[in-house]
Amino acid sequence: MDALPKQSRDKKNGKLTVCVLASGSRGNAIYIGDGSTAILIDAGLSGVEIQRRMDQKALDPNHLDAILVSHEHSDHIQGVGVLSRRFGIPVYINKNTLQATGKTLGKLNQVVPFTCGYSFTVKSLAVHPFSISHDAEDPSGFTIGSNGYKVGVATDLGIVTGVVRNHLEGCNILIVEANHDPQMLIAGPYPWHLKQRIQGRSGHLSNEDTARLLEDLLHDDLSHVVLAHLSEENNTPEKARQSVVSLLNGSRVSVHVALQKTGSPLLVLE
Ligand SMILES: [Zn+2]
C-alpha cells in the first residue's frame, strides 16, 4: 500500500506522474498528472473499479480535469459516463468517436470535441491527438506535454505508420501496445477471422512490431517504456518483456508490463 496521503501525492510538485490503471481487452485507463492538472486517457472499466484503482495509488478522482477518449470500443469507454457525471469531469472526444458511442456514455458533464492532428490544452497539459490505424471510427493516440516532459500513448493500433512514429519521438515515457506473440496467436484458440483481424492493419501490434518501433524511438532521455494492451490468450508478460529487453540493454530505460488486473506502477518524473 502507498503511505503517502492523497493530497500530497496528487498535488506534489513533481513534474509528471503517470500510471496505467488497467490495460487489456477487458478495460483500459491511464492517469497522467503534473501536480496542477490531472487527466485520464480512457476509462474502460466500471467507474467504481477505476475509483478503487486510483485510490490504491493515492490518486483522487476529484482532481481529474478531463477524460480523453481514444476510441469507442467498450474496453476504453465503459466508465466514462459514470465518472464524468459523478465527479463533473469534461470528456474530450472527437466527433466520429462520440457518434459511434451511441447511447453508451449517457449524459456527460461536458463534451469538448477535438480533432486528430490538432493540439489543445487541458489547463497546464499540452495534448496532441494523432490518428492511428485501428478498426474504430476515428481512433487516436496522444502525446501529453508538461514541465518539459513528454508522454506518448499508442495502444490499439494495427500498424506503426510514419505519423505514429513521428509523434512518439522524443518521449520520456512511452506507453505502447505489445498485444500478441505471433506464434501464440496462430496456434491459439481464436477463430480464423479474429486472428486475421488482430494481425491486420487495423488490429493490434505484435511484440515484434513494438520492438521495431522502440528501436526507432530509443533516445537518451527515454526513462520508461510501458508495454500495454497485452492479450491474455496470445501473449505472456515474459514474452512481451523478452522481445524488447535485448534492444534496451545498456540503455537506462526501465521496462514495465501493464497488466489487466494490476496496471503499471506509478511512474514519476522529477
Ligand atoms: Zn482496446
Ligand SMILES: [Zn+2]
Ligand atoms: Zn480497440
